[in-house]
Amino acid sequence: MALIKLENVTLDYPVQAWKSDRKRASSGEKPIGGQLSSGQAGQMVVRALDQLSLTLGPGDRLALLGHNGAGKSTLLRVMAKLYAPTHGRVTIQGRVAPLLNLGFGLDMDSTGFDNIFIRGLFLGMTKAELKKKADTIAEFSELGDFLDLPMRTYSSGMRARLAFAISTHVETDILLLDEVVATGDARFFKKANEKLESFARDSKLLVLASHSNKVLRDLCNKGLLLEHGRVKAFGPIDEVIETYAASAGVDAKDG
Numbered sequence: 001m002a003l004i005k006l007e008n009v010t011l012d013y014p015v016q017a018w019k020s021d022r023k024r025a026s027s028g029e030k031p032i033g034g035q036l037s038s039g040q041a042g043q044m045v046v047r048a049l050d051q052l053s054l055t056l057g058p059g060d061r062l063a064l065l066g067h068n069g070a071g072k073s074t075l076l077r078v079m080a081k082l083y084a085p086t087h088g089r090v091t092i093q094g095r096v097a098p099l100l101n102l103g104f105g106l107d108m109d110s111t112g113f114d115n116i117f118i119r120g121l122f123l124g125m126t127k128a129e130l131k132k133k134a135d136t137i138a139e140f141s142e143l144g145d146f147l148d149l150p151m152r153t154y155s156s157g158m159r160a161r162l163a164f165a166i167s168t169h170v171e172t173d174i175l176l177l178d179e180v181v182a183t184g185d186a187r188f189f190k191k192a193n194e195k196l197e198s199f200a201r202d203s204k205l206l207v208l209a210s211h212s213n214k215v216l217r218d219l220c221n222k223g224l225l226l227e228h229g230r231v232k233a234f235g236p237i238d239e240v241i242e243t244y245a246a247s248a249g250v251d252a253k254d255g
């Protein structure tokens with residue numbers, strides 16, 4: 001069973017009050033960031049998510065779209081239960097594997113192979129499960145002898161491969177991805193796509209944030225367009241990409 005239900009979810013980040021007399025060029029009509037305002041007791045906040053409601057079930061593959069700072073990563077973190085909402089309710093049913101930050105649950109001084117166990121345990125796998133799957137994960141990553149070297153010697157694409165290989169071999173119902181799939185090289189990207197497609201075919205639930213329309217079109221069937229933390233559009237992926245492109249004044253075929 002995979003379910004994500006958000007009811008009127010608002011998330012405020014408290015920030016240090018700032019004071020500046022400096023004149024800055026305004027962003028004009030171009031949307032950027034969440035909403036800056038003063039919250040309770042005059043504390044300044046960035047409202048990253050504003051009264052967001054959404055229900056996703058098995059087979060839903062949701063793309064998160066929107067300008068820089070629209071709230072995509074924050075929404076993924078709320079779905080991963082890393083952040084509790086300031087207001088509203090979040091209901092998650094099923095096991096969740098978040099792949100949001102490539103450093104998360106990885107130890108840079110340990111080898112790639114040891115990190116399969118470190119991150120696997122972090123994602124809720126048991127030692128017995130990991131013993132069975134470690135070789136398959138290692139093979140999927142195609143890192144070969146590099147698996148015996150400390151992870152700090154890896155390029156970001158190599159780290160992404162390993163983190164992706166581990167997260168997608170966990171027995172999970174919900175996969176949350178932030179940009180990372182685009183990190184590997186072209187061939188690994190294709191393989192990663194196929195893995196995600198088979199994941200989605202098994203009626204699992206996928207939520208993915210990316211600025212690449214191609215990635216979103218290939219992997220997702222629904223889109224959610226955020227603007228300053230609010231839902232601007234929700235529906236079939238192609239329609240939402242069109243809406244976003246029209247509002248940003250670019251061609252939907254780009255990117």
Ligand SMILES: Nc1ncnc2c1ncn2[C@@H]1O[C@H](COP(=O)(O)OP(=O)(O)OP(=O)(O)O)[C@@H](O)[C@H]1O
Nearest residue numbers: 013033034046048067068069070071072073074075
């Ligand atoms: N730790 C934090 N403390 C304060 N404000 C934050 C923090 N993290 C994010 N924000 C603010 O919340 C808003 C939403 O940020 P978020 O990272 O969710 O956007 P995003 O849509 O993922 O952006 P991008 O496409 O640039 O990655 C932004 O205005 C950002 O400045």
